[in-house]
Amino acid sequence: MNEDLVNLAGTASEYGEIAVRPDHPFLLHGPELLFGSRGLLLAFFLAGGRIRSGPDSLLARLALARLALPSHTLCVAVFGSRVGNLAPELRAENNFHILLDLSSGAEAQRVLSKPEPNARAQEIPPRVRHQQRSRAAYLLRIADEVALTQSGRDRGKSVSSQRTRIGGGSWTGRHRRDPGLPRDSDRPCWVVGSSSDDVRTPSSLRRAVESLTLRSYVLDNGVPHPTSSGGSVIASLGPIRSSQDPTKPRRAAAFAGACLVERVDEESLIDVERHLGLSGGTQ
Amino acid sequence: MRNRIATIRTLLAGSLVGQLAAPEYTDVLGELNEVLRVGGVKEAKRRRLLEVFHLSRSVDTSLRAFLDAHGWPVALLHGIGDYLLELQRQAHHHPGIGRLPAPSRQRYQQSIADVRNRYLHTANSYPPADIHSQTLVAEIQACIAEVVSL
Numbered sequence A: 001m002n003e004d005l006v007n008l009a010g011t012a013s014e015y016g017e018i019a020v021r022p023d024h025p026f027l028l029h030g031p032e033l034l035f036g037s038r039g040l041l042l043a044f045f046l047a048g049g050r051i052r053s054g055p056d057s058l059l060a061r062l063a064l065a066r067l068a069l070p071s072h073t074l075c076v077a078v079f080g081s082r083v084g085n086l087a088p089e090l091r092a093e094n095n096f097h098i099l100l101d102l103s104s105g106a107e108a109q110r111v112l113s114k115p116e117p118n119a120r121a122q123e124i125p126p127r128v129r130h131q132q133r134s135r136a137a138y139l140l141r142i143a144d145e146v147a148l149t150q151s152g153r154d155r156g157k158s159v160s161s162q163r164t165r166i167g168g169g170s171w172t173g174r175h176r177r178d179p180g181l182p183r184d185s186d187r188p189c190w191v192v193g194s195s196s197d198d199v200r201t202p203s204s205l206r207r208a209v210e211s212l213t214l215r216s217y218v219l220d221n222g223v224p225h226p227t228s229s230g231g232s233v234i235a236s237l238g239p240i241r242s243s244q245d246p247t248k249p250r251r252a253a254a255f256a257g258a259c260l261v262e263r264v265d266e267e268s269l270i271d272v273e274r275h276l277g278l279s280g281g282t283q
Numbered sequence B: 001m002r003n004r005i006a007t008i009r010t011l012l013a014g015s016l017v018g019q020l021a022a023p024e025y026t027d028v029l030g031e032l033n034e035v036l037r038v039g040g041v042k043e044a045k046r047r048r049l050l051e052v053f054h055l056s057r058s059v060d061t062s063l064r065a066f067l068d069a070h071g072w073p074v075a076l077l078h079g080i081g082d083y084l085l086e087l088q089r090q091a092h093h094h095p096g097i098g099r100l101p102a103p104s105r106q107r108y109q110q111s112i113a114d115v116r117n118r119y120l121h122t123a124n125s126y127p128p129a130d131i132h133s134q135t136l137v138a139e140i141q142a143c144i145a146e147v148v149s150l
Helices: A003-012 A055-068 A107-113 A126-151 A202-216 A248-256 A266-276 B002-013 B016-020 B023-040 B044-069 B080-089 B102-121 B130-148
Strands: A017-020 A033-037 A040-046 A074-079 A098-101 A163-166 A169-172 A189-192 A217-220 A223-226 A232-236 A258-261
Touching: A003 A017, A003 A033, A003 A040, A003 A107, A017 B002, A033 B002, A040 A055, A040 B002, A055 A074, A055 A202, A055 A217, A055 A223, A055 A248, A098 A107, A126 A223, A126 A248, A126 A258, A126 A266, A126 B102, A189 A202, A202 A217, A202 A232, A202 A248, A202 A258, A232 A266, A248 A258, A258 A266, B002 B016, B002 B023, B002 B130, B016 B023, B016 B044, B023 B044, B044 B080, B044 B102, B044 B130, B080 B102, B102 B130
Parallel strands: A040 A074, A074 A098, A189 A232, A232 A258
Antiparallel strands: A017 A033, A033 A040, A163 A169, A217 A223
């Protein structure tokens, strides 16, 4: 674990409850540290240039975390010390409520005891939050129904060996080892895994979820504004195992705006298209 | 499990429930601690049932404390089904609290209330495998996380 995160967590634990790398039921990759005390909730993101995931990934995580966490949560960009300087692409002074420079003495204690959010990062309009929640709940229900239907029948014809269309876009599962965008589609489908025997963990969804988030939201002064209201599809060629929380892959994908279909076959694609009202059909 | 419990504890501490520090808040923290303690029970079916038992009590009390803290008259509400329905309907305006989407309410009613009632009210009924208790535990955590962020 990052040494700065360990130190920050140690300091925060003296002030209230903490969760290091919190396991939030709606987030595959949330903030690095969540702190709660007497109604105050802080979400810390390591935001320095030496963090491997890069600015786009961090902005996608920020957007989803802001939607998943209570509206009064203050999001803190952590930089300095070993974490490195803030990447300019983050526009951190606009998108985060607080900037925490770890190289500056007792700054962490001040943020934990008396945080002073900047005026730029705004609250998410209640309408946006409610619409996003409603869509997530609807997509999760569809994903559950598709999974239930799948479990009641034999596995159908594999889609990994032929071109498949979803909602007007096309992708070829066989050639796509990593999630990526299909061609010519407003309703993108991400493919996870390389074969139907490829058992994955929920973290394999992260790139797909982050790509989807960057495509589905524009982050403006910390507020993720949706660019579309429809649902997308994440198709996993194999199963995704989540031992402690069996529903988490479907739940987290739905929260990001996608219906996750595991062990995808032609019938399940047709099923999910029907539920989502997509017109593409399979070829 | 430890990190999931820590996440729920932190979310509650950062909510109005944690701010008011009502007795129910302390009770919920106690139940969440019990969930971790029973993780050491060797007999699997007892462990699963105890996890379900303590988390069930924590979600009931968390929702009640949340409603109470935000000004709902809770005296006539009698369990998770009532609490979820109130959060969906919101017959009276509660500033700053969004409605619980109908599919979420239906989901938690079926995946938490209906399932746990079977285990807690029927003799010799236990979650038959870890995946059953884990699914119920995950739904309870999702419910608490969704409600405190409405």
